[in-house]
Amino acid sequence: MAIVFEKVSFAYDERSLWRHSALEDVSLELETGVFAAVAGTTGSGKSTLLQHFNGILKPTGGKVRVLDFILQAEGKQPPLRELRRRVGLVFQFPEQQLFEDTVEKDLCFGPLNFGMGLEEARERASQALALVGLDDSFLPRNPFHLSGGQMRKVAIASVLAMDPDIIALDEPTATLDPQSRAELAGLLSRLQREQGKTVIVVTHRMEEMLPYVDTWIVMKGGTKVFQGSPAELVRESGRLERECGLAVPACITTWNQVAARFGLEHEEPCLTPEKLAERVVRLLEGHPQGNKREGGG
Amino acid sequence: MRNKLLFGRSIDTGSWVHGVDPRAKLTGMVLYLVAIVIVGSWPALGIAAAFSLAYMTATRIPLKYFAKAAKPLWVLMVFIFAVQCITVKQGEELWRLGSWALYTGGLSSGLIAASRMALLVSFTAILTFTTTPGLLNQGLAGVLAPLRRIGISAQRLTLMMSIALRFIPTILDETHKILKAQAARGADLKEMPWKEKGKMLVSLLVPVTVSAFRRAEELVLSMESRGYVIGAPRSEYHLLSWRLRDTCFVLSYVVLVAVVLSFRWI
Ligand SMILES: Nc1ncnc2c1ncn2[C@@H]1O[C@H](COP(=O)(O)OP(=O)(O)OP(=O)(O)O)[C@@H](O)[C@H]1O
Ligand SMILES: [Mg+2]
Numbered sequence: 064m065a066i067v068f069e070k071v072s073f074a075y076d077e078r079s080l081w082r083h084s085a086l087e088d089v090s091l092e093l094e095t096g097v098f099a100a101v102a103g104t105t106g107s108g109k110s111t112l113l114q115h116f117n118g119i120l121k122p123t124g125g126k127v128r129v130l131d132f133i134l135q136a137e138g139k140q141p142p143l144r145e146l147r148r149r150v151g152l153v154f155q156f157p158e159q160q161l162f163e164d165t166v167e168k169d170l171c172f173g174p175l176n177f178g179m180g181l182e183e184a185r186e187r188a189s190q191a192l193a194l195v196g197l198d199d200s201f202l203p204r205n206p207f208h209l210s211g212g213q214m215r216k217v218a219i220a221s222v223l224a225m226d227p228d229i230i231a232l233d234e235p236t237a238t239l240d241p242q243s244r245a246e247l248a249g250l251l252s253r254l255q256r257e258q259g260k261t262v263i264v265v266t267h268r269m270e271e272m273l274p275y276v277d278t279w280i281v282m283k284g285g286t287k288v289f290q291g292s293p294a295e296l297v298r299e300s301g302r303l304e305r306e307c308g309l310a311v312p313a314c315i316t317t318w319n320q321v322a323a324r325f326g327l328e329h330e331e332p333c334l335t336p337e338k339l340a341e342r343v344v345r346l347l348e349g350h351p352q353g354n355k356r357e358g359g360g
Numbered sequence: 361m362r363n364k365l366l367f368g369r370s371i372d373t374g375s376w377v378h379g380v381d382p383r384a385k386l387t388g389m390v391l392y393l394v395a396i397v398i399v400g401s402w403p404a405l406g407i408a409a410a411f412s413l414a415y416m417t418a419t420r421i422p423l424k425y426f427a428k429a430a431k432p433l434w435v436l437m438v439f440i441f442a443v444q445c446i447t448v449k450q451g452e453e454l455w456r457l458g459s460w461a462l463y464t465g466g467l468s469s470g471l472i473a474a475s476r477m478a479l480l481v482s483f484t485a486i487l488t489f490t491t492t493p494g495l496l497n498q499g500l501a502g503v504l505a506p507l508r509r510i511g512i513s514a515q516r517l518t519l520m521m522s523i524a525l526r527f528i529p530t531i532l533d534e535t536h537k538i539l540k541a542q543a544a545r546g547a548d549l550k551e552m553p554w555k556e557k558g559k560m561l562v563s564l565l566v567p568v569t570v571s572a573f574r575r576a577e578e579l580v581l582s583m584e585s586r587g588y589v590i591g592a593p594r595s596e597y598h599l600l601s602w603r604l605r606d607t608c609f610v611l612s613y614v615v616l617v618a619v620v621l622s623f624r625w626i
Binding site for chain 2: 080081117119142143144147148151152154159160161162163164172173176177207221222225
């Protein structure tokens with residue numbers, strides 16, 4: 064189990080008049096090597112949740128276990144350096160992530176901190192940059208003079224350069240163009256499948272992560288209201304849409320309509336246009352596949 | 361980090377002190393400052409303390425917040441105390457260390473000086489706790505308005521002040537953000553030995569200054585894009601109105617100054 068939350072609560076500005084509760088009694092488990100996605104409306108506590116993964120925020124109640132590290136409200140804090148090496152966190156806003164005056168320095172900051180030599184760190188920097196689709200000409204530039212999307216990519220690269228085992232990204236696709244968004248989702252999926260990384264992504268655009276994700280988490284008002292596989296998400300999407308204002312993508316709604324119409328509720332959902340088209344064709348040809356009740360046609 | 365900094369945050373409890381005209385509060389605070397400067401004996405200090413406590417309770421803000429407001433200045437208070445103890449040579453000798461001796465007079469005036477400082481800081485916190493920055497500015501503009509006669513624009517001054525005040529929490533937030541980003545990549549200030557910590561804090565100066573400038577530029581753009589022109593006539597959202605209560609408020613401070621003064625000469 065890579066990440067386990069046991070009744071975790073968190074409040075900003077604890078013990079002051081401005082106390083603001085952001086997480087309440089959140090329990091969750093994520094296996095090593097999963098591709099998880101967190102959805103939920105604005106202010107539902109997604110970013111707060113993510114910042115617990117590498118101990119940037121410490122729970123004010125309950126217990127967080129990440130890899131072999133245990134973070135608790137009470138008790139002494141274990142040194143977190145090793146945790147930070149193994150868990151990379153991309154903050155929601157790239158301006159929150161970058162602080163050096165050149166892209167290269169920023170990319171090398173992590174690797175150098177974790178005891179790598181300068182040459183190797185540079186090597187890593189340019190590799191990470193290539194992964195996110197930027198070339199070496201960006202290395203000497205000032206990260207704050209980049210476009211929003213480029214800054215975002217550099218922020219992601221700065222975490223990839225550390226080669227962490229768990230990668231948590233807070234809305235990484237916001238401010239990216241559609242092509243870069245798809246590329247990024249593909250890259251994350253590749254890192255997960257080929258290198259066995261655990262990937263956790265916060266997203267407001269569920270459709271772009273849909274093909275890759277194996278565990279969905281839905282947050283509402285600081286609590287976890289759903290955790291399950293994509294098929295379970297599809298089944299409960301109606302409730303989640305009503306109760307949590309979740310922006311359920313059209314492909315799920317459409318599938319649910321088709322499923323209800325033809326009695327396919329217990330099948331694996333077809334969430335891409337191609338798959339759905341094939342399924343409809345099979346229906347029309349009179350092969351209900353699995354489910355006996357024949358639909359109209 | 362930010363939650364430790366109480367200065368400059370208002371706490372709304374809806375007490376009558378919150379409703380006092382900001383100009384009256386500012387005038388009151390200046391009078392209080394005068395009173396505190398004049399205080400030189402224990403009875404006078406006692407009266408000033410009782411006066412302060414009465415007002416602090418009236419705000420209905422827990423007293424511990426006032427204590428917290430004074431806390432960052434304890435080094436200064438200790439320093440003032442020590443200087444008084446070392447330099448004042450009146451009263452009986454209490455303790456001798458080589459050629460230097462501690463006298464009762466020194467101890468007493470050291471304590472008074474330190475308490476004055478604590479009172480001043482925690483009491484002026486009333487002003488920031490009970491007044492939102494916007495109102496405070498308006499009050500300030502009101503108090504400074506007469507300066508126009510000698511060619512100084514109160515609006516310009518208060519704009520400068522309000523931006524400066526507004527930037528303190530922003531810069532702290534910015535610092536906090538950078539610290540967070542660095543911690544996330546393995547450089548956690550809390551886990552460093554002291555020497556490293558010092559180096560790290562120094563290396564923070566550059567990005568923090570740079571980001572402060574970036575924020576300032578953004579602020580200018582955002583003000584200009586909303587048509588802000590300095591010196592242009594502006595209407596106010598809240599109009600300040602001076603009432604009897606405000607006069608009484610200021611008068612209470614005049615009385616305090618008078619009482620404290622009388623102790624000086626009696
Ligand atoms: N630094 C902070 N201080 C105080 N309260 C905060 C702070 N950051 C967030 N909050 C509050 O905590 C709650 C959860 O915030 P969080 O940033 O986790 O939401 P989110 O789900 O990431 O939202 P979004 O989709 O807009 O990024 C919100 O109500 C927010 O107002
Ligand atoms: Mg967020």
